[in-house]
Amino acid sequence: MPDPNDLRPPLTASARRRRAYAVIFGHETRAGRLFDVFLIVAILISVLAIMLESVASVREEYGGVLRGAEWFFTVLFTIEYGLRLWCVGRPLAYAKSALGLIDLLAVLPTYVSLVVPGGQVLTVVRILRVLRVFRVLHLSHYVGETGVLVRALSASRYKITIFVLTVVTVTVIVGSLMYLIEGPENGFTSIPRGVYWGIVTLTTVGFGDITPQTPWGQALASVVMIMGYGIIAVPTGIVTAQLVSSVRSQDGPACPVCDRRGHDGDAQHCKWCGMELSGK
Numbered sequence: 001m002p003d004p005n006d007l008r009p010p011l012t013a014s015a016r017r018r019r020a021y022a023v024i025f026g027h028e029t030r031a032g033r034l035f036d037v038f039l040i041v042a043i044l045i046s047v048l049a050i051m052l053e054s055v056a057s058v059r060e061e062y063g064g065v066l067r068g069a070e071w072f073f074t075v076l077f078t079i080e081y082g083l084r085l086w087c088v089g090r091p092l093a094y095a096k097s098a099l100g101l102i103d104l105l106a107v108l109p110t111y112v113s114l115v116v117p118g119g120q121v122l123t124v125v126r127i128l129r130v131l132r133v134f135r136v137l138h139l140s141h142y143v144g145e146t147g148v149l150v151r152a153l154s155a156s157r158y159k160i161t162i163f164v165l166t167v168v169t170v171t172v173i174v175g176s177l178m179y180l181i182e183g184p185e186n187g188f189t190s191i192p193r194g195v196y197w198g199i200v201t202l203t204t205v206g207f208g209d210i211t212p213q214t215p216w217g218q219a220l221a222s223v224v225m226i227m228g229y230g231i232i233a234v235p236t237g238i239v240t241a242q243l244v245s246s247v248r249s250q251d252g253p254a255c256p257v258c259d260r261r262g263h264d265g266d267a268q269h270c271k272w273c274g275m276e277l278s279g280k
Contacts, residue, residue, distance in 0.1 A: 017086065017087045018087075020083060020086070020087040021087040021088065023035050024080075024083060024084055024087060025084075025087075025088070039080070039129070040129075040130055042073060042076065042077075043106075043126055043127065043129050043130055044127075044130065045069075045073070046069070046070065046073035046074075046077075046123070046126060047123075047124055047126060047127050049066045049069045049070055049073070050066075050070060050121065050123055050124055051124070052066055053066040053067065053070070054121065070110060070123070071110065074107050074110040074111070074123070077103070077106055077107045077126070078107045080103075081103050081104065081106075081107060084100075084103065099129075099131075102125070102126075102128045102129055103129065105125050105126075106123065106125060106126035106128075106129055107123075107126075109121070109122035109123040109125070110123055149243065152239055152242040152243040152245075153239060153242075155242045155245075156238050156239050156242045159238045160235055160238060160239075163234055163235055163238070167202065167231060170198070170202065170227070171195050171198035171199050171202060172191075172195055172198075174194070174195075174198040174201075174202070174220065174224055175191055175192070175193075175194030175195030175196070175197060175198040176191050176194060176195075177194075177220060178194040178197060178198065178212065178217060178220060178221075179191050179193070179194040181212070181214060181216050181217045181220065182194075182212050182213065182214060182217045186212065186213045186214065186217070187210040187211075188210065188212075193210070196210075197210050198224065201221060201224045201225055201228065202224055202225075202227060202228045202231060203228060203232070204225065204228045204229065204232065
């Protein structure tokens with residue numbers, strides 16, 4: 001995502017564009033904060049209207065009002081999106097940024113619904129725009145903490161990939177065995193159907209739409225259910241271990257005496273016990 005400072009209109013731009021940028025993209029001024037609050041409230045109301053329209057009883061009585069509200073907010077957000085493109089210094093960079101794409105996707109579904117009935121349901125994606133609340137409430141510095149989680153997930157991707165492939169292999173084998181043991185007469189009409197049962201059982205979801213009826217099938221199901229509890233813990237442990245490692249590496253070296261972290265990057269001695277830090 002481009003830095004907001006890079007999107008500022010040039011000094012040669014009109015004063016009107018610079019003022020619009022300060023209100024729409026800035027949050028230092030009272031007008032900018034009020035604009036963001038108004039935008040978040042409008043987003044929440046528009047999403048609520050879309051959700052209520054999906055309820056049959058509400059739609060029968062208030063369908064026209066809700067549909068009108070949906071178009072009102074769509075036009076409002078379309079104008080807002082146009083103003084954002086108009087007041088930034090690099091419209092294309094903003095349009096291709098993550099927030100720019102979300103802003104665009106927030107208005108497209110309603111227009112698509114003119115061609116594809118029901119397409120307006122996808123406008124719930126505009127709830128993602130509420131992420132701007134971090135900026136309004138001065139919580140943007142907390143977003144940086146997600147970098148630790150992202151790095152942990154990235155470092156764990158190979159282990160998780162191997163784990164997922166192992167689970168897929170197990171479900172294929174179990175599904176095939178269950179198809180062989182139970183057969184079509186007990187609902188296992190094909191190997192894919194057996195694999196579906198294996199996934200549902202191994203993940204401990206247990207829909208119950210298909211169940212083994214024979215003693216051997218029930219024995220196999222018992223084994224799969226017990227395996228499921230162990231399998232659930234594996235990815236959690238992988239990510240947690242990597243997360244702890246990422247946090248520790250970010251906090252710097254541990255004191256060899258008190259084992260506390262959080263030292264400054266140029267620290268020579270522990271700020272708590274005064275012991276010389278290893279590697280310094």
